[in-house]
Amino acid sequence: MSQASWLTIAALFATSCLVRIIPAFVTLRLRPGLQRCLQEELPVAVFINFAVYIAYSEIGREPWAAAGSLLIVGVIALGGSMGLITTAAIGTAAYAALLQLPG
Amino acid sequence: MASLREGKTFMQQLPQSEFLTGRPALWRRVAPTALAIVPVSMLFGVLAARADWSLLEVALVGLLGFTGSGQFAALPLAQSGAGFFTLLLVSASLNSRYLPMAFASAARLPRRWLPKAVAAHLLGDEAYATEAQGDSPAAVLMIRATIFLTWVLSGVLGACLGRALPAHWLGSELNLGYPASVVLMYLALSQLRRRLALLPGRRLAILVRLALCVTLSLALIRLLGSLYFWIPSVLATSVLLSWARA
Numbered sequence: 256m257s258q259a260s261w262l263t264i265a266a267l268f269a270t271s272c273l274v275r276i277i278p279a280f281v282t283l284r285l286r287p288g289l290q291r292c293l294q295e296e297l298p299v300a301v302f303i304n305f306a307v308y309i310a311y312s313e314i315g316r317e318p319w320a321a322a323g324s325l326l327i328v329g330v331i332a333l334g335g336s337m338g339l340i341t342t343a344a345i346g347t348a349a350y351a352a353l354l355q356l357p358g
Numbered sequence: 359m360a361s362l363r364e365g366k367t368f369m370q371q372l373p374q375s376e377f378l379t380g381r382p383a384l385w386r387r388v389a390p391t392a393l394a395i396v397p398v399s400m401l402f403g404v405l406a407a408r409a410d411w412s413l414l415e416v417a418l419v420g421l422l423g424f425t426g427s428g429q430f431a432a433l434p435l436a437q438s439g440a441g442f443f444t445l446l447l448v449s450a451s452l453n454s455r456y457l458p459m460a461f462a463s464a465a466r467l468p469r470r471w472l473p474k475a476v477a478a479h480l481l482g483d484e485a486y487a488t489e490a491q492g493d494s495p496a497a498v499l500m501i502r503a504t505i506f507l508t509w510v511l512s513g514v515l516g517a518c519l520g521r522a523l524p525a526h527w528l529g530s531e532l533n534l535g536y537p538a539s540v541v542l543m544y545l546a547l548s549q550l551r552r553r554l555a556l557l558p559g560r561r562l563a564i565l566v567r568l569a570l571c572v573t574l575s576l577a578l579i580r581l582l583g584s585l586y587f588w589i590p591s592v593l594a595t596s597v598l599l600s601w602a603r604a
Binding site: 257259260262263264265266267268269270271273274275276278279280281283288292293294295296297298299300301302303304305306307308309310311312313316317321324325328329331332333335338339340342343346347350 | 390391393394410411412415418419422423424425428429432433435436437439440441442445446449450453454455456457458459460461462463464465467471474475477478479481483486487491533536537539540541542543544545546547548549550551553554556557568571572575576579584587588591592593595596599600
């Protein structure tokens, strides 16, 4: 193994310890309001930021194709009418189709 | 005790019918997500093979350094001769989003330290979005391990392909990561649909709160960039949601 790959693996493992393993062992003694925030508002905040980040990244790359495709995915996901695989297939197919449109 | 009671009540409020915890039901939940990350991990394997990484190195970076964006960012840095602390700084910045996820999901991890540490290491965006508040530690471990092993094996498979395929077959304009983005968007919105339904207040007020959060998040991405916005944005959005509830 090369030194560069060792360093990369060590740095990524250290990152995992810092951002995933150590926080799981840290016990936070919080007031009830903050405890509720950690259980309810924080996950909602994470998911809102996921959605915004994905939309921002993909629309920045292919504006029309990503916007159209993610709009379809959003309507399906919020409607709760289809499963994950079907939605992923529809979303990806829509993206590919919109990429082929002229302009 | 009050907080424990509130937590239990919240978990009981979640629609359990959508989060069955039997093994077949868990497989049905996790399999589509695991399949969706295959092309992304294979792409990493292809790129690593082109950078002359061995199959053992690709397997180890997946096993020990399991992080999609961090792995992709580390490859060119390693090729350019970056040192340990540069690599650590970049990957920690990219992966700082795991901090709130790790804190928020710590309560559903196994109690013994080794399984807990392993389960914590296996945390990923897709696993976090697939898990539910009421999942048992065993269910969480299964969800995370399935996605983790799929990631590692797909990376090694991609490295094998990277050695076999001609270089021009994979053009840089091909967005192989898009299916994974669609999956993550679906999971995030599905979780939001379920969780927002439990928030108190009228539907219009909840939508206004949501629009404010999205605007705030977008403003912070524009201001800080998509690398550094995560922690400030998640914290600011949480504060906004708590403030609106109060």
